[in-house]
Structures are given as structure tokens and as C-alpha cells.
Amino acid sequence: MDIIVTARKSPTRALIENCLEFYKRELKLTNSSYSLVVMTDRGMGTKEGMRGVVYKLGPKVIGMVIDTALDMERLIITMAHEMVHVKQYARGQIKHSKSMKSKYWMGKRVRADYYDQPWEIEAYSKERVLANKVFAMLNEDKRCTKLNGKTQRAKAVQKK
Numbered sequence: 466m467d468i469i470v471t472a473r474k475s476p477t478r479a480l481i482e483n484c485l486e487f488y489k490r491e492l493k494l495t496n497s498s499y500s501l502v503v504m505t506d507r508g509m510g511t512k513e514g515m516r517g518v519v520y521k522l523g524p525k526v527i528g529m530v531i532d533t534a535l536d537m538e539r540l541i542i543t544m545a546h547e548m549v550h551v552k553q554y555a556r557g558q559i560k561h562s563k564s565m566k567s568k569y570w571m572g573k574r575v576r577a578d579y580y581d582q583p584w585e586i587e588a589y590s591k592e593r594v595l596a597n598k599v600f601a602m603l604n605e606d607k608r609c610t611k612l613n614g615k616t617q618r619a620k621a622v623q624k625k
């Protein structure tokens with residue numbers, strides 16, 4: 466799966482790219498023939514009440530829009546949630562009619578309230594597990610930087 470992030474170069478864009486590449490591997494989408502196009506919309510959450518959205522852009526293309534005004538923790542969780550939806554489209558687990566009126570889960574038409582929709586149940590159940598792995602890596606990173614700082618200083622002292 467190719468992931469294309471359409472946003473200007475920034476630390477946020479780097480975070481988005483790294484996170485999504487990680488989630489892609491975790492959700493075993495690396496070999497998927499689908500492409501993912503990611504767009505950002507600052508403040509979408511306050512305007513439309515959605516932190517992110519995923520939809521089919523073309524036969525083999527999935528679109529994702531995420532709100533970059535979210536704080537970093539929320540952004541990491543939101544991307545995990547949306548990436549589960551990407552997996553659902555790429556595997557054909559979720560499908561909808563052209564009019565978007567009816568949705569199908571594993572071949573069966575589903576009419577349910579938001580929190581009872583099987584694709585949402587899966588996304589909510591997996592977002593924390595995925596995001597926690599990123600949080601753990603970020604903490605690890607901080608520790609490593611500190612350690613490296615110490616190691617380098619120690620070596621510099623030895624040289625003297």
C-alpha cells in the first residue's frame with residue numbers, strides 16, 4: 466500500500482507519515498494493492514464534529530481526511546481509528562452502495578446506529594492498542610536520546 470500525504474512539509478506531516486506507515490505494517494496492509502491518499506483539514510473536528518473520515522476515492526484508492534488541529538495524542542489515536550477503516554476497505558470487509566445509503570459488512574447489509582456499526586466497534590476496539598504502541602515508541606525515543614546524550618558525554622570525557 467502506497468501512502469501519499471498531501472500536506473506541506475512540517476513536523477505534523479512527518480508524524481502523520483510515520484504513524485500511518487507503522488499502522489499499515491501492524492494491520493498487515495504492506496502488500497495491499499490499494500493506495501491511500503491522506504488530506505488534512507485543520508479544525509474539521511469543531512466544524513463538522515468529525516476528527517477524521519475514510520472513504521473510497523476510486524476502485525483501488527482510499528481517501529483519508531484528518532483534523533490536524535487535534536492535540537498530538539488525539540491525532541495519533543484518530544489516525545489509528547481511521548487506519549482500521551482503511552484496512553476494512555482494502556480487505557473488502559466494508560462496502561457501500563453508490564448512493565452511500567446502504568452499507569455492507571462482510572457481505573451483509575447493516576442498518577445500525579453509529580456505535581453499533583460493526584466497523585466502528587472494530588475501529589474503537591483497536592485504536593487504543595495501536596496508538597499505545599506509538600506512545601511507547603515515543604517514550605522510548607525520549608529515553609534513547611537521553612541515553613545517547615550521556616554516552617556521548619562519557620566518551621568525550623574519556624578522550625581527555
Ligand SMILES: [Zn+2]
Pocket residue numbers: 546550584585588
Ligand atoms: Zn470510525
